Amino acid sequence: MKVTIVHGSNDTYGASRVLLQEVDSLLALGHSVHVLVPNGGPLQREIDARGSGVQLTIEPKLLVLRRSNWKDSLKFPGLPSAMKEADVVVVWTLGMAGYIPLLRLARKKFYVSVHELLEDNRARTVFKHLLKGAFPVTACSRAAADWLTSLGVTPSRITVTYPVLPDGPSDRDTNPCREGRSGTFTVAVYGRLNGSKGHLEVAQAFQEPCMGDPSWRLILAGAPFPGQENALDDVLRLVDKDPRISYIGEVASLLELTADLDLVALFPKKPESFGLVPVEAWSYGIRSIGYALGGAAEVLPLVGGAVVPNNSPEVPNIAHALIAMREDWGNLQGLPESDQVRPRLSFQNRVAQVSSVLAMFDPLMAGRGIEQTNLPATSSDPS
Structure with missing residues (x-):
């Protein structure tokens, strides 16, 4: 299956790092991935390292909603060919939510990944309207899920896909005092x-x-x-x-x-x-x-x-x-041990949750199934 992820940044912060974990999850489920971003940057390097199953394309005309540059929202977007040809489109963060009406109009299968908590009344009004519908929504935390619920998104549409905890150095000190x-x-x-x-x-x-x-x-x-x-x-x-x-x-x-x-x-x-x-x-x-x-x-x-x-x-x-x-x-007491932290933030958990989101469209879209994939202990990308 072809999955296109549309993202408004090309950096290695926050949502971009979690995007790489989404890519890894989709690849583990047997899908191919195409990432669209508006400009060049270090994310390209990370995508290239993941091999032929994923590619990144710079689309300078992407519509990205930013509070720092609201004039971008005046653009009239069209769906790039990679979105038109995809089996499923992933709208990565609310910064790309301007594409939701177009995807609905084109009858494309898509889900929205939310990494924001926006309390501004104007923003709440805008996204309350854009997020209406039956399409799946993923949230990066319980707090983000609760925020979505406050906008009227029904809990049955929301899946919490926590970021993946990276592997730290093998000699990680649980009682740092440097x-x-x-x-x-x-x-x-x-x-x-x-x-x-x-x-x-x-x-x-x-x-x-x-x-x-x-x-x-x-x-x-x-x-x-x-x-x-x-x-x-x-x-x-x-x-x-x-x-x-x-x-x-x-x-x-x-x-x-x-x-x-x-x-x-x-x-x-x-x-x-x-x-x-x-x-x-x-x-x-x-x-x-x-x-x-x-x-x-x-x-x-x-x-x-x-x-x-x-x-x-x-x-x-x-x-x-x-x-x-x-x-x-x-x-100070030592930091928590791995078995106290990792279970909630494992790569296996993320793959399972991504698979469950895809299954909302069609059980066959869920991929090969987590029990059949060759999963690493954690994602290779630091989060």
Whole structure:
């Protein structure tokens, strides 16, 4: 069966990483996959590594709905040939939801994969309308599923397909205490630098008088979408004035930072749909700290992360939480063992859930069946 996935990004963050896990699942079920994206980028490299069963095509005229660039929504889209020829189309994230009416009009089989929690009233109204119908919807977390239900999507249409937990290093330390090796304490904020992931707020916390100790370090990783450059400018102003803070731009995964990292900070300005970063950090033996908002309310307790109340004023609250974490570092319990974390986030589970979604169209579309596939223990892509 031919499956076309239409996606609005060509990066290696969040939804793009989970897209690779969807590709792996579809390949394991015996299907061929064609990914459409609007521009070039590092996702191409990951797709190429998966062999002849999957290809990626750049379609510059794809309609992508972005709050940072609403003029794109004025385009009048047509269905690219790869979508017309597919047996099933996957609308990957609500950023591609403009294609839902066209797919319905063309009577194409499709499902929508949701990786958002949007509380803006206008957005809720738009997507409440677009998501009406009987087509399947997948959600990346229980929080995303509950949000879809609040829009009127019936639970019978929703399948939760959790991201896959990657394999970490074989010597993963379940009781990390790295500070003593260098005398510094290094915190990282990692993710799309769009003004809502907490990069600026954590950098501002470093400016609080209580965090004047020169042994603190902060690494800011990520890059903005076009139209979000102001968020980067705000961060760089603090980077320029504080030698303890470094901005390293876009990185392929958190693994690139782990040599010097003690703690990952997650203080977003709005709820995240899942929380890939603390899962990835756990897999490399790194502890997380942050707000239990949205999907993070599931993830942080699962991986032994520290939960911080979302109190005001925000910046001093973050500063005091980081200080308290460092002061108590030697007394913290070890991170959860694999058998406590992996069952919910296994590749086998994801393949089974993807298969069940395809079976909603036709039982024969489900693929060869999970018991017949040669499945790896986990996806090879870090999430």
